[in-house]
Amino acid sequence: MTALPTRKLEAWRYTDLKNLAAISFTEAKPAKIVAPLPDLGIPRIVFVNGSYNAALSTPPEFMSPFVKVVDESVLPLVQINAAHAHDGVTIDVPANIDAGAVLLISYANTEMPIAFHPRHRVVLGAGAKLTIIEVAMGQGVYWHNPVTDITLHEGAALGHYRLQDESTEAFHLATIRAQISATAAYESFSLVIGAKLSRAEFHATLTGPNASTHLNAAQLLRGRQHADFTSVVAHKAPTCASRQTVKSVLSDHSRGVFQGRIEVAQIAQKTDGYQMNQALLLSPHAEIDIKPELEIFADDVKCSHGATIGALDPEQIFYLRSRGIPEDQARSILIRAFLTEALEPVTHEAARIFLEDAIETWWARK
Amino acid sequence: MLEIKNLSASIGDKEILRGVNLVVPDGEIHAIMGPNGAGKSTLSYVLSGREGYEVTGGSAFYNGQDLLAMEPEERATAGVFLAFQYPVELPGVGNANFIRTALNSVRRARGEAELDAVAFLKLARSAIKSLSMPDDMLKRNVNVGFSGGEKKRNEVLQMALLQPGFAILDETDSGLDIDALKIVADGVNALRGAKFSALVITHYQRLLDHIVPDYVHVLAAGKIVRSGGPELALELEARGYAGLEAA
Numbered sequence: 020m021t022a023l024p025t026r027k028l029e030a031w032r033y034t035d036l037k038n039l040a041a042i043s044f045t046e047a048k049p050a051k052i053v054a055p056l057p058d059l060g061i062p063r064i065v066f067v068n069g070s071y072n073a074a075l076s077t078p079p080e081f082m083s084p085f086v087k088v089v090d091e092s093v094l095p096l097v098q099i100n101a102a103h104a105h106d107g108v109t110i111d112v113p114a115n116i117d118a119g120a121v122l123l124i125s126y127a128n129t130e131m132p133i134a135f136h137p138r139h140r141v142v143l144g145a146g147a148k149l150t151i152i153e154v155a156m157g158q159g160v161y162w163h164n165p166v167t168d169i170t171l172h173e174g175a176a177l178g179h180y181r182l183q184d185e186s187t188e189a190f191h192l193a194t195i196r197a198q199i200s201a202t203a204a205y206e207s208f209s210l211v212i213g214a215k216l217s218r219a220e221f222h223a224t225l226t227g228p229n230a231s232t233h234l235n236a237a238q239l240l241r242g243r244q245h246a247d248f249t250s251v252v253a254h255k256a257p258t259c260a261s262r263q264t265v266k267s268v269l270s271d272h273s274r275g276v277f278q279g280r281i282e283v284a285q286i287a288q289k290t291d292g293y294q295m296n297q298a299l300l301l302s303p304h305a306e307i308d309i310k311p312e313l314e315i316f317a318d319d320v321k322c323s324h325g326a327t328i329g330a331l332d333p334e335q336i337f338y339l340r341s342r343g344i345p346e347d348q349a350r351s352i353l354i355r356a357f358l359t360e361a362l363e364p365v366t367h368e369a370a371r372i373f374l375e376d377a378i379e380t381w382w383a384r385k
Numbered sequence: 386m387l388e389i390k391n392l393s394a395s396i397g398d399k400e401i402l403r404g405v406n407l408v409v410p411d412g413e414i415h416a417i418m419g420p421n422g423a424g425k426s427t428l429s430y431v432l433s434g435r436e437g438y439e440v441t442g443g444s445a446f447y448n449g450q451d452l453l454a455m456e457p458e459e460r461a462t463a464g465v466f467l468a469f470q471y472p473v474e475l476p477g478v479g480n481a482n483f484i485r486t487a488l489n490s491v492r493r494a495r496g497e498a499e500l501d502a503v504a505f506l507k508l509a510r511s512a513i514k515s516l517s518m519p520d521d522m523l524k525r526n527v528n529v530g531f532s533g534g535e536k537k538r539n540e541v542l543q544m545a546l547l548q549p550g551f552a553i554l555d556e557t558d559s560g561l562d563i564d565a566l567k568i569v570a571d572g573v574n575a576l577r578g579a580k581f582s583a584l585v586i587t588h589y590q591r592l593l594d595h596i597v598p599d600y601v602h603v604l605a606a607g608k609i610v611r612s613g614g615p616e617l618a619l620e621l622e623a624r625g626y627a628g629l630e631a632a
Contacts, residue, residue: 333436338473341433342487342543343461343494352486356477 021098033276033308034218034247039162039190042132050128057154059369063122069135069163070106079121083109088138090166096192096220100136100166107138107165110151114144114172120152120367125165127157127186134162141167143175143203150178150367155185155193156213162190169196171203173227178206180370182377185213187242194220201227201256206364209236210374211246212381218247218276225252225259225287233364236265239381240273240305247276254287254317261291266361267298268354269305280312283320292322299357300330351382386410387432387551387582392443393607394431401427403607404443409551409582414573416585416593418618419604420626425586426470428604429555432584433467434460447551461487462494464550468540468557475527481509483527484543491547512545516572533560541572548576552583558592570595590622 023040024031047068052075056065062079065072071085086109090101112118125137143149155163163185171177177197185191191214197205209219223232238246252261267275281292298307311324331353339349355378365371387409394402401424409415419425431438432445434457445452452460475483481502489499500508509523518538528536537557544552557569573583573596585596593601593615601617602609605626611617 334473335475337435337457338469338475339483339487340457341435341461341467341469342483342547343458343490344487345458345490346456348486348490349458352478352483353475356475359477 021095021102023099024095030249030278033278033310034216034245036216038216042160042162044134044162045131047129047133047135050126052126053128053158054126054156056124056126057122057373059120059122059152059373061120061122061369063124064108065124065126066106066137067126068129068133068161069125069127069137071108079110079118081110081112081116081118083111085109085138094194094220096164097166097194100138100164100194103134103136104138104166107140109140110149111142112144112147112149115146116144117148120150120369123151123153125155125157125163127159127161127163127189129159129161132160132162134164136164136166139165139167141177142170143172143177145172146174147172148176150370151180152367152370152373153179153181155181155183155191157186157189159186160188161186162192165193167193167195169205170198171200171205173200173202175200175203176206177204178364178367178370180365180367180374181207181209181219182374183209183211183213183217183219184377185217187213187215187244189214191217193218194222196222197224197232199223199225199227199230199232202229203227204230205232206366207232207234208362208365208374209248210377211236211238211240211248212377214244214246216245218249221250223250223252223261225254225256225261227256228258230256231260232262234261234263235361235364237358237361237378238265238267238269238275239378240268240275241270242273243271244273245276246274247278249276249278251280251282252292254281254283254290254292257287258289259287259291262293264295264361264363265297266358267296267307268301268357269298269307270301272302272304274306274308276308278310278312279324280314281322283313283315283317283322285316288317288319290317290320290322292320294324296326297357298328299354300328354382386448387584388446390444392431392445393441394427394438395441396427396438400441401607402431405604405607405609407602407609409584411550411582412579413599414577414583414585414596416587416598416601416618417604418587418601418621423604424607425604426555429467429553429584429586432460432553433457433465458490462491466544466547466549466552468537468544468552468554470555470557470559472528472536472540474529476529478527480525480527480539481506481523484509484523484546487543488546509546512542515575516542516545517568518542534562534565537561537569538565541569545572545575550580550582552576552581554583554585556586556588558587558589566592567595590618593618
């Protein structure tokens with residue numbers, strides 16, 4: 020097995036996998052479902068402990084079974100995934116079809132530590148449309164290492180909304196690679212509330228003119244949770260737009276990481292690249308690490324990065340309380356407001372309600 | 386009824402209020418006038434429970450409840466309302482949602498049923514209409530991008546909907562043109578009644594032409610140095626505060 024990356028690698032400087040490396044994993048056993056699985060009244064694909072569960076699934080049209088892949092990626096986690104992947108889902112939507120929305124659930128429940136490495140593929144033909152609502156959840160100690168490969172042909176539009184609500188003892192290391200053709204749009208938002216340690220690593224490549232992407236995320240962490248959002252956006256064609264708004268709400272001893280690289284090739288004139296990272300530190304022990312990188316070879320581009328780190332504003336809290344709103348609720352209102360901008364790409368109504376409920380739930384969990 | 390007895394308060398080492406005595410019975414509107422730095426805003430913040438002010442002596446009771454022992458939200462649900470001199474902007478928080486959350490907090494505390502979004506909007510729209518405010522006031526984020534006058538009108542809208550028993554208007558007239566001033570005054574006058582009382586803090590006589598107070602008090606150097614009827618405001622307008630401070 021390929022070794023896990025260490026902090027000696029620049030890309031892993033802020034996220035240490037030594038606690039993961041120390042665990043010996045056993046074979047996954049069939050799991051009991053002890054938590055209610057979300058049901059949004061749309062086709063549902065359910066994986067349990069890394070394996071497709073036909074009984075719990077109501078598969079969408081255009082879904083086909085897993086096929087083993089050859090992957091020459093240099094990314095260590097993708098290599099590990101390629102070596103161990105034994106299941107996953109492929110969704111292949113033909114040109115000009117609006118395939119609606121699908122719910123993709125990964126559920127885990129285990130007494131002994133297990134690892135699973137699903138490999139998902141999504142291909143949208145020219146002008147096709149799809150919304151994927153992805154939920155990762157579970158109980159126990161496990162390592163979820165999914166790789167999702169996305170190919171959007173000309174004019175295709177994919178909304179990809181992810182809720183990472185894994186067990187707080189779990190490791191979640193997801194890699195998402197998207198190839199975005201001319202005028203196609205990859206709209207993504209990740210809500211991170213779970214796992215002991217997690218990383219979502221996006222590689223988005225804009226390959227044709229006027230392709231666009233949103234890679235947004237919100238991290239809500241407490242205890243000693245660690246969450247890393249890493250993105251590499253490659254502008255390889257002119258007049259493309261990439262926008263990233265990542266918000267972190269960090270309490271207790273939690274730690275958030277944002278690493279974002281924008282690569283603008285010489286041909287990619289009129290690139291519009293935007294990164295905004297904002298962190299609310301709710302405790303003096305919380306930590307955020309922000310590392311933006313711009314690598315620009317074209318001369319007519321607009322690329323910006325901004326970062327703010329702050330706390331809740333006592334004036335705002337007092338204003339809300341002076342209207343009769345209890346302090347706890349006042350804080351929750353302000354945190355929700357802080358997150359609003361990150362949720363912008365979530366245009367699918369049911370997805371939005373689902374994610375907003377998850378934020379509510381996080382707040383109520385304590 | 387609001388009863389303030391010998392109230393002293395400081396910010397850090399600086400004593401701002403030095404023994405304020407004031408009673409505002411139900412049904413009455415009292416004005417507090419005074420020069421800059423007299424402690425007018427401090428009085429309003431101490432009554433509404435803002436952090437950073439240390440009460441060093443005295444008491445403040447509203448309807449027999451010890452205000453100074455209550456959290457800001459408890460004071461609000463007990464019926465105390467502060468119209469801010471500088472209303473706070475809340476980016477990302479919709480005005481309608483904000484006011485409905487506030488109203489439902491107050492209703493819950495009073496043992497009344499909460500209002501759903503539809504019932505609230507109906508109520509809010511009629512309040513907006515009677516205050517001659519623009520319709521989009523509810524759709525925008527709280528005070529974000531509002532002009533000075535719009536912010537003050539938004540305070541009055543909140544007051545109209547929350548129906549407090551006792552309102553403190555902290556220089557609500559500052560920065561208002563005459564039309565906005567009338568709207569604000571109409572908002573206060575509409576609440577006038579046997580169960581409503583208010584403390585109107587202002588620099589100028591102008592607002593008191595529209596909200597005619599039952600009593601006028603002059604606060605100077607942390608104390609009430611003079612009290613009288615509405616004619617006192619006219620006298621101050623003519624002569625200024627200089628003579629009073631010396632006395």
